[in-house]
Amino acid sequence: MKDRAVDLNLLVVFQMLMSELNATRAAARLGISQAAVSASLRRLRALYGDPLFTRTQRGLLPTPRAVVLRPLIDEALGIIGGTLDATNSQAEDRAKIVIVRIGLSDDFEMAFGASIIALARQRLSNVRIVLRQTNSFVAPQALNDKEIDLAITSGGITDSRLKHMSLGSSDYSIVFDPRVRGTQEPFTLEEYLARDHVLVAYSGLSGITDDVLAEHGLRRTIRAATTHFSALSFILSDSDALATIPSHAARALCGQGTFAMSACPLPFPRYAFGVSWRFDSVRSATVMQLRDLIAEALSA
Structure with missing residues (x-):
């Protein structure tokens, strides 16, 4: 050969x-x-x-x-x-706007979207970032179909046609309106079970919280369900209900100044998250640079 x-x-x-x-x-x-x-x-x-x-x-x-x-x-x-044509390509890259589509669920968008955009603005001034709603179930197909260029997901992606970089892990926290509760003290298990809960899940039926409670023979009362974490800023405001969500999303909500967060009264499993891309993305220096910026933002 x-x-x-x-x-x-x-x-x-x-x-x-x-x-x-x-x-x-x-x-x-x-x-x-x-x-x-x-x-x-x-x-x-x-x-x-x-x-x-x-x-x-x-x-x-x-x-x-x-x-x-x-x-x-x-x-x-x-x-x-x-x-x-490296010389021409460099000149064109400086002049044109390069659109990079990032697939991610809205908990990651809430927690890291602003940081990713800020880093890109500082270091990749010719990039326009498009954030598209996706999740770990549909992201592999969206990447292979070239509907998105990068995907931020929880859990690993096992598709052999894709590459994946693990960036860290997250746990879960309780989010609530402290003006209604009257205190920011950690929740006891008794109070946690006595409160109404807002579930964030596509099915609207159950989530990881229900699995954890079931292991201890316990159940909670779900008042309402939504498919978007971002909706909690409206649903929980002036309400005595609470939501148990990934800690990075909880911190983003609390950063608005209205809400507070508390540790869960029972241990929850941690889960990994990372960024994935197609093998042929190595041809695009811009996509690879943005991948590294995502790694920087999420690792922080």
Whole structure:
């Protein structure tokens, strides 16, 4: 292989097949026929001495060799692309606005959105950030479909077509209106169970709090439910109800000056959060720089 000339178009086909895991979709995105993709795959198999992909009922499954090759090929194509017209690209990047779409749930948007935007304004003046609502369930598909460029999610993303960087972990806190309660003392378990609760969950039925209470044979009274953490600033104001939410979101709400937070009277499990991106994002210096700014903001 060392002495063979390599058609770089073959590497582009490999990259698209890894992204789509479907020959028909890869051909459509490349603007070539499926037969041409199949022919390129035959040449790639001969070049690397490996099947690279096996066919399954759900599409193509990359071999271990293909998984190892992917980041190397992505990096190589990124380096080559950056050398083609580096001078012109740098001038254009300075002049044009680059839009980067970040997928995240509104608890992360409340807690870190302003910090991310402020850091980008200081260091990436040509970037326009678009914050789009998503969650850990839909973020992998949104990234692969190129609906977003980066995703901030709780938990890890296991999709082999994506890269993930863990940035920290969070726990849970109680948020309440201290003007109604009359004190900011920590909640006892008795008071916690006696109060009405506002649930933040897509289902509107139960959440992590109910799981923790159930482990101790306990239940709470849910007065209302919402799908958005940001709605709590209106729902809890002048109310004797409380909400148990991720601590980073609780701090953001309390930063408005109206609310207070308290530790939970029972231990809650911590959960990890991080940022994810596509392998081909290495080609965009701006996306990678913004990824690093996100890491800085969330790690702080």
